[in-house]
Amino acid sequence: xxxxxxxxxxxxxxxxxxxxxxxxxxxxxxxxxxxxxxxxxxxxxxxxxxxxxxxxxxxxxxxxxxxxxxxxxxxxxxxxxxxxxxxxxxxxxxxxxxxxxxxxxxxxxxxxxxxxxxxxxxxxxxxxxxxxxxxxxxxxxxxxxxxxxxxxxxxxxxxxxxxxxxxxxxxxxxxxxxxxxxxxxxxxxxxxxxxxxxxxxxxxxxxxxxxxxxxxxxxxxxxxxxxxxxxxxxxxxxxxxxxxxxxxxxxxxxxxxxxxxxxxxxxxxxxxxxx
Amino acid sequence: xxxxxxxxxxxxxxxxxxxxxxxxxxxxxxxxxxxxxxxxxxxxxxxxxxxxxxxxxxxxxxxxxxxxxxxxxxxxxxxxxxxxxxxxxxxxxxxxxxxxxxxxxxxxxxxxxxxxxxxxxxxxxxxxxxxxxxxxxxxxxxxxxxxxxxxxxxxxxxxxxxxxxxxxxxxxxxxxxxxxxxxxxxxxxxxxxxxxxxxxxxxxxxxxxxxxxxxxxxxxxxxxxxxxxxxxxxxxxxxxxxxxxxxxxxxxxxxxxxxxxxxxxxxxxxxxxxx
Numbered sequence: 001x002x003x004x005x006x007x008x009x010x011x012x013x014x015x016x017x018x019x020x021x022x023x024x025x026x027x028x029x030x031x032x033x034x035x036x037x038x039x040x041x042x043x044x045x046x047x048x049x050x051x052x053x054x055x056x057x058x059x060x061x062x063x064x065x066x067x068x069x070x071x072x073x074x075x076x077x078x079x080x081x082x083x084x085x086x087x088x089x090x091x092x093x094x095x096x097x098x099x100x101x102x103x104x105x106x107x108x109x110x111x112x113x114x115x116x117x118x119x120x121x122x123x124x125x126x127x128x129x130x131x132x133x134x135x136x137x138x139x140x141x142x143x144x145x146x147x148x149x150x151x152x153x154x155x156x157x158x159x160x161x162x163x164x165x166x167x168x169x170x171x172x173x174x175x176x177x178x179x180x181x182x183x184x185x186x187x188x189x190x191x192x193x194x195x196x197x198x199x200x201x202x203x204x205x206x207x208x209x210x211x212x213x214x215x216x217x218x219x220x221x222x223x224x225x226x227x228x229x230x231x232x233x234x235x236x237x238x239x240x241x242x243x244x245x246x247x248x249x250x251x252x253x254x255x256x257x258x259x260x261x262x263x264x265x266x267x268x269x270x271x272x273x274x275x
Numbered sequence: 276x277x278x279x280x281x282x283x284x285x286x287x288x289x290x291x292x293x294x295x296x297x298x299x300x301x302x303x304x305x306x307x308x309x310x311x312x313x314x315x316x317x318x319x320x321x322x323x324x325x326x327x328x329x330x331x332x333x334x335x336x337x338x339x340x341x342x343x344x345x346x347x348x349x350x351x352x353x354x355x356x357x358x359x360x361x362x363x364x365x366x367x368x369x370x371x372x373x374x375x376x377x378x379x380x381x382x383x384x385x386x387x388x389x390x391x392x393x394x395x396x397x398x399x400x401x402x403x404x405x406x407x408x409x410x411x412x413x414x415x416x417x418x419x420x421x422x423x424x425x426x427x428x429x430x431x432x433x434x435x436x437x438x439x440x441x442x443x444x445x446x447x448x449x450x451x452x453x454x455x456x457x458x459x460x461x462x463x464x465x466x467x468x469x470x471x472x473x474x475x476x477x478x479x480x481x482x483x484x485x486x487x488x489x490x491x492x493x494x495x496x497x498x499x500x501x502x503x504x505x506x507x508x509x510x511x512x513x514x515x516x517x518x519x520x521x522x523x524x525x526x527x528x529x530x531x532x533x534x535x536x537x538x539x540x541x542x543x544x545x546x547x548x549x550x
Contacts (some may be wrong), residue, residue, distance in 0.1 A: 051284070113431065144422045158386060192383070
């Protein structure tokens with residue numbers, strides 16, 4: 001009987017923790033809610049913690065203070081990262097992805113819920129220790145990455161617009177040079193979006209020379225915010241000199257040749273550099 | 276001892292199911308993986324099912340066929356829906372959201388991970404029975420809604436572009452009249468994005484007369500796809516005659532007056548109409 005009750009509590013606790021990453025669960029409130037002693041809950045949580053850590057799926061952290069409690073932090077085991085990467089590289093290696101002009105069709109990869117979820121977890125794992133307050137991306141294709149990582153880090157995301165947008169009130173703009181067409185472009189962000197001193201994680205889907213990301217960094221200076229990390233799904237190997245000094249990429253586009261139909265994609269510096 | 280083993284299996288199963296909505300888990304494979312009898316797993320799943328259903332957090336379904344198994348389908352209890360709605364309406368009722376020109380600043384609401392997650396679950400619950408194959412939205416602000424609902428329904432999303440985009444290959448375009456400026460605009464979608472005969476769920480953040488959504492419906496005709504549902508986060512009460520015949524909204528913007536600074540938001544027809 002005690003075993004059944006424990007099993008039921010463990011289902012509830014596990015579901016709640018996994019469904020609310022980064023959100024502290026108060027042990028006192030839970031004990032009242034379930035009508036059990038805190039010591040029983042502590043035993044339940046010890047079982048959950050040990051399974052999560054054994055499987056490399058996450059950590060249970062103790063958060064102190066008024067809003068303190070137990071919170072779930074996403075982890076991805078190295079084995080799992082390699083499986084995820086193998087699947088992504090297999091999909092990206094398809095020569096049919098080569099488009100006229102030396103571009104690559106990658107939208108459908110990040111449109112698959114399982115792949116996007118895995119990529120979001122990997123970025124959350126990588127950048128959690130930088131303790132970002134907010135994620136910044138620029139429209140359009142970086143948005144899904146920002147949204148999913150925001151869920152796992154439990155922090156909001158904001159989207160810089162490529163044109164000034166009437167429906168977001170007073171905003172701040174900056175100019176930047178995109179690698180695609182070498183033209184000066186502008187991006188803007190609502191003044192209300194980011195508070196002074198915020199710790200900002202920049203995410204985007206694709207990076208060539210890094211002009212767009214440099215623009216986002218410049219924009220953050222206008223907000224007196226601190227960029228604590230930059231992550232991109234795919235970065236090109238060339239040019240090897242980028243506009244920005246440090247970034248983490250999941251995939252490197254090492255080579256693509258439209259004439260011969262060859263594509264070479266490799267694991268990015270996510271796997272080689274240690275922060 | 277059996278109790279501890281069961282507890283550990285229940286943590287693993289619960290985490291996996293919650294983390295992979297809509298993905299069938301093979302009982303045979305799991306039994307081999309955990310080295311236990313299928314009958315033990317069935318007992319574990321019975322406990323999980325009963326807790327999920329009791330709490331109104333989801334269902335465990337049995338999927339037949341070659342890729343069959345047990346899958347988790349997200350549910351949201353009516354009580355929880357009302358709590359979620361109360362929080363959203365409280366945030367939206369702030370008169371500081373009124374912008375010049377009669378627009379409303381709502382971006383930050385859907386940028387909060389917990390709110391976006393709840394909204395995604397509610398749309399997933401509402402439209403699961405229509406068995407969509409893919410979610411369609413148009414850039415920019417509908418994307419987060421499409422991404423999060425895609426996770427809970429375990430189907431991909433596609434994003435129509437407001438301009439033709441060079442990096443997505445051959446595409447199909449259609450014209451539409453936006454309610455905002457009454458100008459003829461165009462939206463386009465990569466030919467590879469949607470297969471013929473697909474069942475499409477349309478999602479967007481905001482709807483006035485419905486011109487943009489009518490454009491998405493017209494676009495789907497070009498793909499010979501079937502629109503099986505339309506959901507918007509917020510719809511305005513006026514004009515009461517919309518360009519589209521049926522849609523579901525979470526929030527109705529009943530009234531907004533810039534001069535007096537008054538905003539009236541109400542629960543949308545999500546709560547009043549039954550499909």
